[in-house]
Amino acid sequence: MESSTLIENVEYLLRTEIAPKSAEIDCHPAALQAALQVLGKASLLALRVPHVWGGREISEFTFQCFQEQVARYSGALAFLQAQHQSAGTVLSRSENADLKRQYLPGMGCGQALVGISFAHLRRSPPPVTAVALADGYLLNGELPWVTGYGFFQTFIGAAVLPDGQAVYGMLPFQTTEQATGGKLTCSEPMALAAMNATQTVTVHCQNWLLPKSEVVKVSPVSAVAVSDRLNVLHHSFFALGCARAGLDILTTVYQTKPLPFIQLAQEALETELAECRQSIFSANPDARCFEQNLQLRAWAIELAVRCAHAAIAASGGSANGMNHPAQRVYREALVYTVSGQTTAVMEATLTRIQAPGRKAFNIRNSYKS
Numbered sequence: 255m256e257s258s259t260l261i262e263n264v265e266y267l268l269r270t271e272i273a274p275k276s277a278e279i280d281c282h283p284a285a286l287q288a289a290l291q292v293l294g295k296a297s298l299l300a301l302r303v304p305h306v307w308g309g310r311e312i313s314e315f316t317f318q319c320f321q322e323q324v325a326r327y328s329g330a331l332a333f334l335q336a337q338h339q340s341a342g343t344v345l346s347r348s349e350n351a352d353l354k355r356q357y358l359p360g361m362g363c364g365q366a367l368v369g370i371s372f373a374h375l376r377r378s379p380p381p382v383t384a385v386a387l388a389d390g391y392l393l394n395g396e397l398p399w400v401t402g403y404g405f406f407q408t409f410i411g412a413a414v415l416p417d418g419q420a421v422y423g424m425l426p427f428q429t430t431e432q433a434t435g436g437k438l439t440c441s442e443p444m445a446l447a448a449m450n451a452t453q454t455v456t457v458h459c460q461n462w463l464l465p466k467s468e469v470v471k472v473s474p475v476s477a478v479a480v481s482d483r484l485n486v487l488h489h490s491f492f493a494l495g496c497a498r499a500g501l502d503i504l505t506t507v508y509q510t511k512p513l514p515f516i517q518l519a520q521e522a523l524e525t526e527l528a529e530c531r532q533s534i535f536s537a538n539p540d541a542r543c544f545e546q547n548l549q550l551r552a553w554a555i556e557l558a559v560r561c562a563h564a565a566i567a568a569s570g571g572s573a574n575g576m577n578h579p580a581q582r583v584y585r586e587a588l589v590y591t592v593s594g595q596t597t598a599v600m601e602a603t604l605t606r607i608q609a610p611g612r613k614a615f616n617i618r619n620s621y622k623s
Contacts, residue, residue, distance in 0.1 A: 294364025325495025500561030
């Protein structure tokens with residue numbers, strides 16, 4: 255299937271089956287589960303997994319367009335499926351053929367659902383550590399952020415070894431005890447301001463034995479920083495989708511309130527979004543272009559917030575309702591501001607907010623004339 259046809263079909267599926275239920279999907283796990291199954295029935299849950307393992311093996315460009323479209327129609331679904339897609343990519347690159355045979359063929363259709371938890375590898379000291387044993391690795395500590403409790407049967411967790419390596423392995427996504435005395439304990443789902451239905455928990459590891467058969471890979475912890483530089487634009491596509499969602503609301507509002515200034519705001523933001531999107535999709539992902547790409551990431555974040563804010567402003571007081579679409583998109587912009595955040599992304603985001611073009615208006619000038 256040509257990439258353009260795939261994206262057209264995805265957009266139609268999202269617009270007809272997901273968009274009408276986006277408010278419910280944001281709040282209720284059962285609705286989110288049904289939405290995830292919609293993607294599974296369309297075999298859209300292993301898009302970067304090779305054909306030989308049952309995936310779609312689409313191009314990076316097409317995958318970016320897909321992520322953008324899902325974020326446009328449901329932030330909760332975009333966030334949840336992204337965990338599973340990442341797990342599929344990591345597994346497909348593993349040297350553990352048995353794990354690949356066990357999980358990958360069922361991931362595209364949602365028969366096997368897998369989450370991830372390794373963003374904490376950016377933290378120092380590491381919240382989860384491991385020591386090597388003859389038959390595997392012993393894990394201790396807390397995985398601070400694991401999304402998909404009740405959705406995913408397993409997840410790929412990571413722990414830091416004394417030599418600076420990180421071991422990645424398959425862990426059951428439920429409170430479990432081992433015959434050896436090891437234990438995994440899942441917390442109650444966190445109360446989050448946005449995408450609450452995704453059910454994010456912490457998982458405590460107490461002398462958990464990760465058998466060698468469940469090891470996905472062992473790689474240097476420093477590889478995470480290298481990946482962050484190469485993939486600095488990765489989360490930008492969610493922000494672009496969020497920005498588009500804000501403008502969709504603005505368009506709808508204008509149909510009932512045809513005020514000229516709403517149209518002007520719509521046109522200005524549409525133009526800026528087109529420019530931002532073109533710049534990001536045409537950017538060179540080479541690590542040598544990191545600084546330029548970092549600025550593009552900050553632009554996408556800020557634009558998502560401004561488009562969502564425009565939807566709030568134009569919608570008026572009704573936007574304060576929890577079920578109003580502008581309220582949901584505004585909260586989603588919060589998530590995309592901090593998703594995959596590194597210190598460099600934080601700095602670029604705050605620097606852009608302080609940009610000269612955004613300086614506060616000097617009210618004293620209003621009295622001159």
